[in-house]
Amino acid sequence: MGIKVLVVDDSSFFRRRVSEIVTKDPELEVIGTASNGLEAVKMAAELKPQVITMDIEMPVMDGISAVREIMGKTPTPILMFSSLTQDGAKATLDALEAGALDFLPKRFEDIATNKDEAILLLQQRIKALGRRRIYRPVTRSTTPTPAKSTKTPASPQLARSVTPAPAPVRGTVVKRASGKKYKLLLIGTSTGGPVALQKILTQLPANYPHPILLIQHMPAAFTPAFASRLNGLCKIQVKEAQNGDQLRPGSAYLAPGGMQMMLERGGAHGRIKIVAGSADMNYKPSVDITFASASKISGRETMAVVLTGMGADGREGARMLKSAGATIWAQDEASCIVYGMPQAVTAAGISSQSIALDDMAEAILRESSHG
CATH class of the missing domain: 3.40.50.2300 (Response regulator)
Known part of the structure; x- marks a missing residue:
């Protein structure tokens, strides 16, 4: 059937x-x-x-x-x-x-x-x-507190998420930080990414110590609205990335749809370069492109996370990051809407941790506190 x-x-x-x-x-x-x-x-x-x-x-x-x-x-x-x-x-x-x-x-x-x-x-x-079984939407006990009053109020539905059926093996939970020092957080995702990014980013404090680059497969018409919505919900600042943006701690930069986001040297933390990219690229924006550019600039001082999504975008960029000394994590199968992109980096032996979505923000904060 x-x-x-x-x-x-x-x-x-x-x-x-x-x-x-x-x-x-x-x-x-x-x-x-x-x-x-x-x-x-x-x-x-x-x-x-x-x-x-x-x-x-x-x-x-x-x-x-x-x-x-x-x-x-x-x-x-x-x-x-x-x-x-x-x-x-x-x-x-x-x-x-x-x-x-x-x-x-x-x-x-x-x-x-x-x-x-x-x-x-x-x-x-x-x-x-x-292929995914789902249960009722639930409001987790970890629902974030309201964002800063200076921002646009978020929709009351934002806290609702779909919980995928649990897989036989749950991802590991990082109990202690590795002691590495970081200067940059990268997050790449596709199908299921908007809800996953929201869950993670809303738990980060306003004084989060590093800049964050976000790569979500999304059309050009959608990324300004998505960045604005996240900014209204989060304590950190979230914006659609623009060419020449200087990276700042406590700020997240969403790759614009239809374009490619790269990292280049400039300022204290690096500078964003936005390019059209080649017509034969399957993804615009592409996780691989951003990850690969970061491997040449921030290298071992980077933490990269691959979240739910179809396909294998991010695997080769993550491979380059790992070769440069970066830390790579993947979302676990049980909490993914589609276990494609995280599975690609996990099966290739690139990621060092598979972590449930509900535990990801806590793990990132614990690891980033040493940066």
Whole structure:
């Protein structure tokens, strides 16, 4: 039996289009379609799909409300379709906060350079989500305290996250610091990254002693909104990186979508260089690119963390960092939405620790206190 998929969209044309793509893969099966969020909530309970594809703007009940209802009643992996606009970015981030696990542009020409590539990517995303079992969203006891009053209040849904089913082996917990000294923290991620980054960054104090470079696979229209949202929630400062930014302790710099973020010498802690990158790069931004540039500048004084995500982006950059003496950690399988990128660095023997998401911020703080 294939992975059972429920397709939700108010456009009959788009429902047919997505259904045709899904059923082309023998490992996938469309078991139903819904034209609005209310139908989706009912059909999710009745049909028990393993993955739901969800539009955002729909009559009767919108996609964000539907995600919230489904995750509260019958938790199911949900893939959102979004427009690549400022409003679409905000709505997609709201959907991820409500419990959706991933998103793709609704215009398939924005997904990939050709039709076949776009079809394959959609099928791969659905299969990756369908292999994960999830439980109800929970509010952890470690929910961060509100951010500084000078920042924009964050959405109340931000503390909600989806807990993946536990794997047989849990990641290790770092009980004591290694004693190494650091000057830079790098974090690379993809699918599931927005929630994972939020969970980690909201636990860092305003006086966190190092600059942080964040590489999240995300379209250009989304990264300004994501950086702004994180900045409103976190005690540290978070911004979308700009060419020439001087790195400062207690500040996080999010790689802009559609571009590549590199580190170069300049100032006390280094300077950011933003470039377009080559057209044949699979990821813009790419974790490998940023990690590789940091290996030449900060080397052994760097800590790099690879979080949840599809594929293997970050493995080769992490290999270069490790060769330069850097410390590499990976998120453990149990807490990943997709155990792809962390598995790549772990299987290659590059990471020294596999750490659960709930424990990652504490481990980073303990290790960074010696920097």
